[in-house]
Amino acid sequence: MQFEVWSKGLAQVAVECVVIGVFDEPQLAAEARAIDAAAAGRLKSLIARGDFSGRSGETLLLTDVPGVSAGRVLLVGLGAAKSYGRKAWRRACGTAVSALARTRIRSAAFALDRPSLRELDDDYFGRSVAEIAGSTLYRVNDLKSGKKPPAPVLERIVAGPVRGTGVRAARRGLEHGRAVALAMSVQRDLGNLPPNVCTPAYLGDQARSIAKKYPSLHAQVFDEAGIRRLKMGCFLAVTQGSVQPPRFIVIEHRGGKAGAAPIVLVGKGITFDTGGISIKPAAAMDEMKFDMSGAAAVLAAITFAAEVRLPLRVVGLIAACENMPSGSAVKPGDIVTSASGQTVEILNTDAEGRLVLSDALHYARRFEPAAVIDMATLTGACVVALGAHHTGALGNDDALVRELVSAGVRADDRAWQLPLTEEYSEQLKSNFADFANIGGREGGAITAAAFLAKFTQGLQWAHLDIAGTAYQGGPQKGSTGRPTPLLADFLAHRARGRSE
Numbered sequence: 001m002q003f004e005v006w007s008k009g010l011a012q013v014a015v016e017c018v019v020i021g022v023f024d025e026p027q028l029a030a031e032a033r034a035i036d037a038a039a040a041g042r043l044k045s046l047i048a049r050g051d052f053s054g055r056s057g058e059t060l061l062l063t064d065v066p067g068v069s070a071g072r073v074l075l076v077g078l079g080a081a082k083s084y085g086r087k088a089w090r091r092a093c094g095t096a097v098s099a100l101a102r103t104r105i106r107s108a109a110f111a112l113d114r115p116s117l118r119e120l121d122d123d124y125f126g127r128s129v130a131e132i133a134g135s136t137l138y139r140v141n142d143l144k145s146g147k148k149p150p151a152p153v154l155e156r157i158v159a160g161p162v163r164g165t166g167v168r169a170a171r172r173g174l175e176h177g178r179a180v181a182l183a184m185s186v187q188r189d190l191g192n193l194p195p196n197v198c199t200p201a202y203l204g205d206q207a208r209s210i211a212k213k214y215p216s217l218h219a220q221v222f223d224e225a226g227i228r229r230l231k232m233g234c235f236l237a238v239t240q241g242s243v244q245p246p247r248f249i250v251i252e253h254r255g256g257k258a259g260a261a262p263i264v265l266v267g268k269g270i271t272f273d274t275g276g277i278s279i280k281p282a283a284a285m286d287e288m289k290f291d292m293s294g295a296a297a298v299l300a301a302i303t304f305a306a307e308v309r310l311p312l313r314v315v316g317l318i319a320a321c322e323n324m325p326s327g328s329a330v331k332p333g334d335i336v337t338s339a340s341g342q343t344v345e346i347l348n349t350d351a352e353g354r355l356v357l358s359d360a361l362h363y364a365r366r367f368e369p370a371a372v373i374d375m376a377t378l379t380g381a382c383v384v385a386l387g388a389h390h391t392g393a394l395g396n397d398d399a400l401v402r403e404l405v406s407a408g409v410r411a412d413d414r415a416w417q418l419p420l421t422e423e424y425s426e427q428l429k430s431n432f433a434d435f436a437n438i439g440g441r442e443g444g445a446i447t448a449a450a451f452l453a454k455f456t457q458g459l460q461w462a463h464l465d466i467a468g469t470a471y472q473g474g475p476q477k478g479s480t481g482r483p484t485p486l487l488a489d490f491l492a493h494r495a496r497g498r499s500e
């Protein structure tokens with residue numbers, strides 16, 4: 001997809017379709033009135049007849065409107081004028097792209113009225129257009145054997161209006177958004193694959209093939225013997241019940257100054273979580289194929305960094321394995337030694353994410369990182385607390401957590417901070433080992449983070465619990481691509497030397 005901006009003279013932009021907005025009064029929006037003037041009031045009379053109500057989600061494709069050089073005009077409902085803001089604008093953009101995707105239109109100029117600059121400046125305007133276009137055009141790589149509907153042919157979007165002084169920022173935004181959309185599709189494809197295809201070995205191969213595509217990337221993949229040499233006892237305990245061999249993946253984007261302290265991203269890569277011996281109930285267990293979403297988000301973030309040649313060193317670490325019950329599986333009561341030397345009593349084998357992460361977080365130390373951020377579909381408790389709207393954000397460094405929360409606000413991919421004060425770690429007491437891997441029902445999302453905190457002392461560390469946000473269940477079942485927009489915004493900000 002090609003993105004451009006238009007600034008003045010929409011009439012001169014050579015495209016096959018012009019996209020304009022209508023409020024639900026119904027009333028033509030400002031940009032639409034200019035088109036209507038050229039068309040000698042055709043649009044106004046169409047609305048007066050009641051042929052278009054302007055409701056949010058509504059579209060109407062008109063052909064050969066006199067006075068308009070583009071062969072088609074797409075009307076898009078904007079909803080109520082008084083509540084028209086960034087959210088309604090985003091929705092209208094998405095509606096327009098999906099309507100265009102059902103046609104044979106190859107190029108379109110967007111002339112939907114923009115929310116105020118305070119709500120959406122030129123940079124974020126560009127980002128949002130490219131990101132929304134990319135995620136709306138995303139198609140699940142399904143394995144249905146029937147004939148597929150024809151792929152959309154839309155290949156060029158000219159977005160506006162942008163004032164002359166804003167053109168540079170908008171173009172920069174389009175480039176950022178294009179890379180975010182690409183990264184999200186990497187994440188979504190991996191998440192949506194069936195768990196018999198997306199195995200730990202497959203994730204390792206994908207990391208290698210992504211690294212081959214970009215000169216800034218370098219990947220190293222450890223097999224089980226390598227993981228054993230790293231003494232990752234917690235990780236090995238989770239994988240020992242599975243016949244699929246585990247992988248520990250290190251993938252680095254070498255941007256910025258060589259040897260600078262990197263941002264280390266750590267991903268939970270459980271390619272299927274049955275719960276192990278503490279087995280899960282059968283209902284919706286298939287959704288536990290998405291339990292590698294943190295790993296997919298790491299590969300997405302690295303793809304983003306490489307794609308925009310981010311002047312920042314970013315290291316991705318992924319602990320990938322299955323959590324299965326079997327004769328060789330880890331049992332409740334087993335005690336294992338983590339790479340950090342601390343011992344853990346495994347009281348529930350379904351609390352496996354924190355086990356694999358603990359060894360990966362310990363590995364992060366060798367990079368002397370500027371910050372460590374892990375991403376994991378870690379707890380059902382986080383879904384109970386925040387639902388599907390906010391990612392849970394916790395950590396041992398309030399400034400870092402706040403930085404991530406702010407990035408989520410800017411990127412429309414929000415996170416909410418949960419408290420990680422010292423009391424919670426008392427719930428992890430064990431009579432037989434340094435601590436247990438569960439802390440009871442109360443504050444489950446926080447006690448999981450308190451477990452991770454045992455392995456990140458002295459590091460600037462934050463944890464994103466994406467159990468509720470990384471995928472959807474139900475009829476829309478599939479990976480959402482979150483928290484890639486948040487993380488891309490965070491990394492881009494850091495690369496510009498900002499940490500607020």
Ligand code: BES
Nearest residue numbers: 348350351353377378379380381438467
């Ligand atoms: N992968 C799950 C968390 C999860 C649950 C993600 C629901 C998405 C939706 C994780 O490994 C898990 O099973 N956590 C347990 C922890 C408990 C045993 C302390 C949970 O949340 O029930």
Ligand code: MN
Nearest residue numbers: 273350351352
């Ligand atoms: Mn589990």
Ligand code: ZN
Nearest residue numbers: 270273291353
């Ligand atoms: Zn899990």
